Amino acid sequence: MAKRRLRELVIRREWCKGCGICVALCPKQVLELDGEDKSVPARPEDCICCRMCELRCPDLAITVLTDEEEGDGA
Amino acid sequence: MARKVRFVQGNEACVEGALYAGLSFYAGYPITPSTEIAELLAERLPARGGRFIQMEDEIASMCAIIGASLTGNKVMTATSGPGFSLKQEAIGYACMAEIPCVIVNVQRGGPSTGNPTHVGQGDINQARWGTHGDHNIIALTASNHQDVFAMTVEAFNMAETYRTPVVLLFDEVIGHMREKLLVPEPGELPLVERLRTSVPKDVDYHPYLPREDGRLPMSDFGGEHRYNVTGLYHDMWGFPTSNPKMVSELLRHLIDKIDNRVHEITRHKEHFLEGARYVLISYGASARSAIHLARERRARGERIGVIELQSLWPFPREMIREKCREAKAVLVVEMNMGQMLAQVRAAVADPEKVFLANRVDGKLIAPADIKQVLRVIQGRGV
Amino acid sequence: MAIQDYIRQRFFPHLWCPGCGHGIILNNLLHAVDELGLAKNDIVVTSGIGCSARISGYVDFHTLHTLHGRALAFATGVKLSRPELTLIVPMGDGDALAIGGNHFIHAARRNIDITAIVMNNRIYGMTGGQFSPLSGPGILATTAPYRTIDPNFDVVELARAAGATFVARSTTYHALETIDLLKRAISHKGFAVVEILTQCPTYYGRKNKEGEAAEMIERYKHITAKIGSKALEENPALIPRGVFVEVGRPEYCEAYEEVIVRARQEVAA
Structure with a gap:
């Protein structure tokens, strides 16, 4: 399977309740809560596209948009 | 063609009336003196492609018929005093969510377990006020088997017309006594069928928006329109609301749709x-x-x-x-x-x-x- | 489709508390539905009363929000009258196993093709933190100020004994696993039970000092283990996760079709 690369980490601010699950459980500490207790992608360059923030978001506020990375020979 | 003459129990006349009206789903739990209704429908319904289910209790029976009404079926359950008590919460749900259904109560002596195999008429007020909160209800009765048949048909007609539960209050004597029944020919008694919405697919359908004549067209679960049904106060889409104006309007609608039509609904001889x-x-x-x-x-x-x-x-x-x-x-x-x-x-x-x-x-x-x-x-x- | 395409977006943000696991279950359920490629018009979600029950209002399917404990009874009427529909019944502790316990075991006994999701947060949230039949002994709740003495049901064992033909357990931490189990449960022909351990940070968590939502959810990683895993073998006190029952048995609606055939034959004879 082709590797995935982050295109965008979309967070609907108005749906996010700032529970911090995505921040605490991200294996690469990509996310942070901002001054208004909303999740923001502070270090998107570190994202490994595991999508666990998306799947564990109780507010359905996170979508991890990815692109398929080109294979070596392609 | 000569009409079919039968010598039957009142409970059987009720079954005949229900089938004539188009009953296609029955859920119940055995209780004297109504049990024959369940027994007869267990036999008759599947032969017509309908469905009968014996549920785990009267509560579940009432809930199951509401579910089956939502998929477009004419539905009924039958019970007696203690079972009627158990059904009350879900009867209130059917009032609130405006689900057509028929509930038969073949009355026996009460209160509590009372006098199960003997006659009584003690559930008149329970039929009116058995479920909690302000609501309105239609309850019909009969003194002979021809009328048991006719009023059962009427019950289904009214349930569809007013989108409401209708209670049939019979009693042990009527339920168990045998007498003559002339089963009317198809078409002889008028039938009210489910009024389904004419709103096309992908156009906003309002399950709780009455037409000019006061009737609320329905859409079958599984059909083109996805909407919400709830026992909470709701808006015209069926979604919960606590908006004081909408709460008050819905309650008044539930009361008025019956109170304003007393002359249409009531029957006497x-x-x-x-x-x-x-x-x-x-x-x-x-x-x-x-x-x-x-x-x-x-x-x-x-x-x-x-x-x-x-x-x-x-x-x-x-x-x-x-x-x-x-x-x-x-x-x-x-x-x-x-x-x-x-x-x-x-x-x-x-x-x-x-x-x-x-x-x-x-x-x-x-x-x-x-x-x-x-x-x-x-x-x-x- | 994106899972947001399966919800009634005008009701978002939803009413659940920050960090409530019920939102994760909704999230995972929508992923399961999406991955199965089910059509919205073919799904009926029936729920009861409580925090969990509000799930029905959020999903863009045919939705039936019913009475406390009675969701499975309503769902039985929908399913038997329209067997081609996919019935999903999310329930909380009370809906499934207190007031609704009787309907739960009988739906399992009939093996009617319904997917029951037990959202087990070990507490009654909507009414403010009373203990439930899934709390178990020794917890603090508003109706157990001296800690509970009531033993809890084991949802998996109860469902198995009652005759459910698919029984599984996961947690809100194990989202990918939950999606997989829900897909298998929905695809299973018969009564399927998926118990999902879910956090209630507001009442259970606060009362029992289990920390914030993130701490609570992470705890599931440590107190559970997959069936057949080395971890479970070494520590049987862990709560097992995975599929416990997956068997074939005649499904109720299909069996009723045979009743119809027999009844018609007898009438014709």
């Missing part, structure tokens, strides 16, 4: 009522004795007649007031401690002239029981 000085008001098996007595007395020239109620709720207050205006005395004949008596007293101009002839010992009230009370009223001793 008059027996020997012309110029009657003594008016007997009765229903169900009790009415048979009242009619018997009136016939006997009329033959002797006494001016005595009967109003037989075929619908109990909404109560036909104006009709009763009008018909009793000239009566010297009004005698309510029933097998309870005066549940309809209270309604009649509230309806007439002169409540002091309304008396009760009742029997609450599990035995059918007889003409002799009514005669005794009549003697006292007429000042002819005890």
